Amino acid sequence: MTDIASTRPTSMRDLAAARKREERRTRAFLLAPAMAILIFAASGPLLIVLVYSFLTPGDYGGVVWEFSLKAWFNVFAERDFFTEEIELADAHLSIMWRSIKLSLMTTVICLIIGFPTAYFIATRPRGTRDFWMLLVIIPFWTNLLIRTFAIMELIRNEGTFNSFLVGIGVIDTPIQMMFTEFAVLVGMAYVYLPLMILPIYASMERFDFSLVEAGYDLYATRFQVLRRIILPLVKPGVVAGSILVFVPCLGAYVTPRVLGGGKNMMLGNFIELQFGQGRNWPLGAALALTLLVIVMVALIFYVRAVGREEVRGHG
């Protein structure tokens, strides 16, 4: 083979093309299983949801293959049964509003508790930080249902909290907390709190505390140091944490179902209802896509915010 190679030098272009083909084949082979599964059981079905949102509901669930814009119309508006007038779909909008409101409130609560906690962990001696982080990570990986359930046990009428208060005679009758917005709020804040702490800690861990020393050296007070030096530098972590809490809150299903009951439905539960008793699959599909759009808007906002932050960091 020596002489063949020497008589005819290889064309680098052919060689490069051959290598590229080879690489493309390897890549396709490696990607195929993951892509096949994900497209089959995650991305692809989303397109079917889109199709379904434009169909007519069947009488007993399912759909009739007939084009209709009614589901999308019904997401935001409804036609009065008697007067035929078009009015805003109050019930749907109030559920959407509750979802957004509770999600925002949960995010704020998590931020108020999570920021000092992340700060606390980041200022521990290096050796013990892992221990504190483990304490945050364990609840995070504990089944969400179990954690919701734990909160329920705590705030039920016959739960630990009420029994304790009645037991020591502070109150006579238990405080009704279950099946209120308050319960949903407490539950979601509890469940999603680790998602706030983790990213804030991640950006705080890299924070250089000699900057704080420089701040104090230049006459800043503790609050000024926090507001003018620490906060601006860990802002990406704060934004990330807020998004990580806000987005799953919007789509929450288990926590509002267990703690909020039928009266305090959020979007997730309302969507489920359309596939259960509601038997209006197209409306459910349209609502699911609406939720998806709201989440995407939040994510785009996040990418923008972080992107700008990075640009500023380099400039």
Add this chain to the structure above:
Amino acid sequence: MIEIDRVTKVFGSAADAFRALDTVSVTIRQNEFFTLLGPSGCGKTTLLRVIAGFVDPTEGSVTLEGQDLLRLAPYERPVNTVFQSYALFPHMTVAQNIGFGLEMQGKPGEEVRRTVGEMLDLVRMSELADRRTSEISGGQQQRVALARALAPRPRVLLLDEPLSALDFKLRKDMQLELKRLQSETGITFVFVTHDQEEALTMSDRIAVMNAGAIRQIGSPRDIYDHPAERFVADFIGDTNFLEAELLTVEGERAEVRLASGREIAARAAEGGAGQGPVTVAVRPEHADLAPEGEGLLPGRLGDVVYFGTDTHFHVDLDAGGRFVVRRQNQPDQAEARGRGDRVSVRFGPGVGQVLRD
């Protein structure tokens, strides 16, 4: 014999394309210790990686004893590399690392064991055969990397700045060790470094590279004494550059007139200009100080810097510019001259090197 013919490598494309190698041609002879020397980013490592097969050139050809290397994948080429970071497999022992190449070649277990034993002896590591690579020192890791690359008896050994991670003392020892291994094994070594001293001590021939091109190829003495270009003269050792006028040139012999008006014989680089203004390079240790009126270039003494082994005299020439003379120190030799004294610089005929550019 490795023949590298008009190899060009362009990274990136269009606007931000970077020409790492620009039509590089060089022939590396059988059994020689060949060094690619140059500043970082000059393309020397890229050229090494082209030979190893980790970089495909954009154009050109590379053959080893007539065999087209570019067609072969890295694992098909009879060349081995000693990586700058050593790249020892952390999950294997010293012996397993050394035996890896032989095993991949499908050599029988008995032969692998025997060769590994020989290699361990060669690099004097026999007693550490079963250690993990993380449990041995940097110098020992270096030797394992060498043994691992030598074990499959490659026709060419490529060394990518292998000594840069070692401390000064160890580096000196390893330089000699490498030289010994090269002559004992008779394998062609292609050595990449940015350290001129390392290149000068170890190499049979050196190729000085800059900006993706080879500027000069020659023996260490050639390169040092007769740099062809300003870059080479500047990069290797310290040099004084003198503006002069080339009067006549005949082969290597040239006659120049210095700025002071004195005329002297010098050596001309190949491919230089015929006549007119040129630059003449003179090494500091090739020149000396003379009393005023006797030398070639009169001037006034500036800083006198003591370096232990020698002393540097900075002379501000009357014709402009500064000339450094280096004189080796002798015991009990007091320096009579001081700053501000009138002196003259002198050097012999044939000492000055007329540069190509």
Add this chain to the structure above:
Amino acid sequence: MARGKGFDVTRQPGFTTVALLCFVMLYLPIVLLVVFSFNDSTSVAEWGGFSLRWYQSALENERVQEATIRSVIIATAASILATGAAVGAALATTRTRPWRGQTVVFAIVNQPLMVPEIVTAVALLIFFAMIKVATGYTGLWYLIIAHTAFCIPFAFLPIRARLQGMDLTLEQAAADLYATPWQAFRRVTLPQLWPGILAGAMLAFVISLDDVVITEFVKSAGQDTLPTYMLGQLRRVVTPEINAISTALLAVSVLLVMAFFFLSRSRK
């Protein structure tokens, strides 16, 4: 100000208090849940002495047994499949040159992390309903495939991180020493990748074991997993049996997560 102890630059008033309260809040509900699972009384609020009766009753409950077995089967299958697929995808995105369309691949892989679970659940409900009608098959594979899909990103992230953190010159050294790409993978990449693979598989297992929403929508009649069984029970009278099951699940998750934590730390 700096008397005796000196000036602590890291101090912010009230932060430590909030943080410690936060840890109490994080653990109080869980600890109460665990404690009352050992309660020898039907009430979840009054302590009636230590007992394992709820564990025993859970163990003897046939539906719990079935759900447990089903959960384990699904989690095992899904985590193995997801890890295998994730290794391939991680190799493709770290060991071949960047290519156009890479962002699409990342978007698809990360989709289960970004799209709300309820949306995916609805999508799968619709899609699988169509398949069920078309094929008549109602077995466990729907759940396994659905779980595999949302487990892939969780397996992908640690494996890719590990691949990215690896020294590429090691693989080059292997190629230089006559190892074919497959040999280099088997002998050099894979041995170093194991901690990442194990970590990814464990994460996938926990995620699958914990899933409620997608399982709830995808499962056919009588295909309860442990979490959906528990969710179903909440509508009826709550007994500490649920606490017992929760505690057991909790123990499994905590063990796996701690193992994951130390595995991913071992690289340093």
